[in-house]
Amino acid sequence: MPYIYLDMREFEGSPYLRYRDFLSKFEIEVDRLTKKFPGLTETQKSERN
Numbered sequence: 001m002p003y004i005y006l007d008m009r010e011f012e013g014s015p016y017l018r019y020r021d022f023l024s025k026f027e028i029e030v031d032r033l034t035k036k037f038p039g040l041t042e043t044q045k046s047e048r049n
Contacts, residue, residue, distance in 0.1 A: 002037055004029050 006025050011017050034041055 002033055002040065004033060 004026070006022075006029055008017070008025070011021065
């Protein structure tokens with residue numbers, strides 16, 4: 001099963017992390033993952049039903 005790794009080191013110097021920044025990082029990693037494993041989203045959709 002693939003995993004999502006979020007490299008948050010770029011935010012180490014910031015006093016806080018905005019939710020928008022977190023979602024942006026998450027979206028980038030999910031896009032990368034779905035390009036590498038194109039059938040992954042179809043598997044998740046079938047598991048929900």
